[in-house]
Amino acid sequence: MAESARPIHPPTADSAWRYTAEQAARSRFFFDFDGVLSPVTDDPDASQPVAAALGVLEDLAAKVDRVAIVSARPVSFLRTRFESLAHVDLYGLYGLEVWHEGRVVTEPTAEPWVPAMADLAERARAELPSEILVEFKRLSVALHYRTAPQLADEAGAWGHEQAERHGLKIQGGRMVVELKPPVDQDKGMVISEGVKDSGCAWYFGDDMSDIKAFDALRAREAVDPEFFGMCVAVANPETGADVSVAADLTLESPAAVADFLTDGLRRF
Numbered sequence: 279m280a281e282s283a284r285p286i287h288p289p290t291a292d293s294a295w296r297y298t299a300e301q302a303a304r305s306r307f308f309f310d311f312d313g314v315l316s317p318v319t320d321d322p323d324a325s326q327p328v329a330a331a332l333g334v335l336e337d338l339a340a341k342v343d344r345v346a347i348v349s350a351r352p353v354s355f356l357r358t359r360f361e362s363l364a365h366v367d368l369y370g371l372y373g374l375e376v377w378h379e380g381r382v383v384t385e386p387t388a389e390p391w392v393p394a395m396a397d398l399a400e401r402a403r404a405e406l407p408s409e410i411l412v413e414f415k416r417l418s419v420a421l422h423y424r425t426a427p428q429l430a431d432e433a434g435a436w437g438h439e440q441a442e443r444h445g446l447k448i449q450g451g452r453m454v455v456e457l458k459p460p461v462d463q464d465k466g467m468v469i470s471e472g473v474k475d476s477g478c479a480w481y482f483g484d485d486m487s488d489i490k491a492f493d494a495l496r497a498r499e500a501v502d503p504e505f506f507g508m509c510v511a512v513a514n515p516e517t518g519a520d521v522s523v524a525a526d527l528t529l530e531s532p533a534a535v536a537d538f539l540t541d542g543l544r545r546f
């Protein structure tokens with residue numbers, strides 16, 4: 279049977295799956311964690327992948343070239359959720375950490391920032407209202423206001439002041455402001471690197487930081503007419519239409535992502 283042509287954007291799910299199945303050995307899948315594989319919870323420590331996600335990710339990894347999770351969480355956290363998956367790679371802290379050959383490899387230029395980030399987390403706890411949940415992630419500090427949305431401006435102002443004073447990067451997310459070392463690394467860079475030598479890649483994301491990963495797929499398509507990049511958004515009330523508008527397709531929830539993959543795997 280003749281091979282399908284690269285689907286035209288926005289492709290139908292059917293044409294995207296058909297093309298990917300034909301290119302399975304050269305296809306890679308990348309997933310954000312929070313809001314994509316796990317439903318949002320008030321307590322960041324409580325979030326868990328939807329029950330069907332683990333099995334379907336491992337099944338997918340057996341059919342395609344590579345499956346990876348690309349998250350703002352540390353690898354140590356992702357390991358607690360995905361330890362049972364032997365064939366799924368983990369990128370943590372926007373790619374500052376990678377799980378490689380049984381250990382965490384940290385971007386060397388970021389490592390010296392650990393003490394400064396620990397100090398920042400301590401000051402955030404002391405200086406901000408206790409309703410703002412401070413999450414220390416070794417190489418970044420997240421200021422969560424999900425349970426106290428009236429404190430969004432205060433968290434943002436404190437974050438911006440610290441970023442300016444200490445030369446840090448600041449990143450907004452879903453009811454969160456995050457401070458990071460001034461190291462050039464984001465999900466777009468992870469994906470640009472991660473799709474080298476591949477013919478097809480999918481990225482599933484729900485947050486503003488995931489748009490850079492979508493852009494990386496578009497950029498690769500622009501220079502390689504053979505390459506097919508599929509951007510999938512997961513709907514949520516907090517990022518407005520920005521992520522969906524940048525995507526080829528929008529799914530309703532993490533449970534819908536697992537169902538979508540289960541259905542797609544039938545084409546292989």
Ligand SMILES: O=P(O)(O)OC[C@H]1O[C@H](O[C@H]2O[C@H](CO)[C@@H](O)[C@H](O)[C@H]2O)[C@H](O)[C@@H](O)[C@@H]1O
Binds near residue numbers: 422
């Ligand atoms: O890149 P991701 O895997 O999507 O991580 C983004 C942030 O996810 C977490 O916060 C978000 O999910 C929490 C649990 O559902 C929720 O309480 C919070 O409001 C969301 O912003 C994580 O805690 C952050 O560190 C990540 O930056």
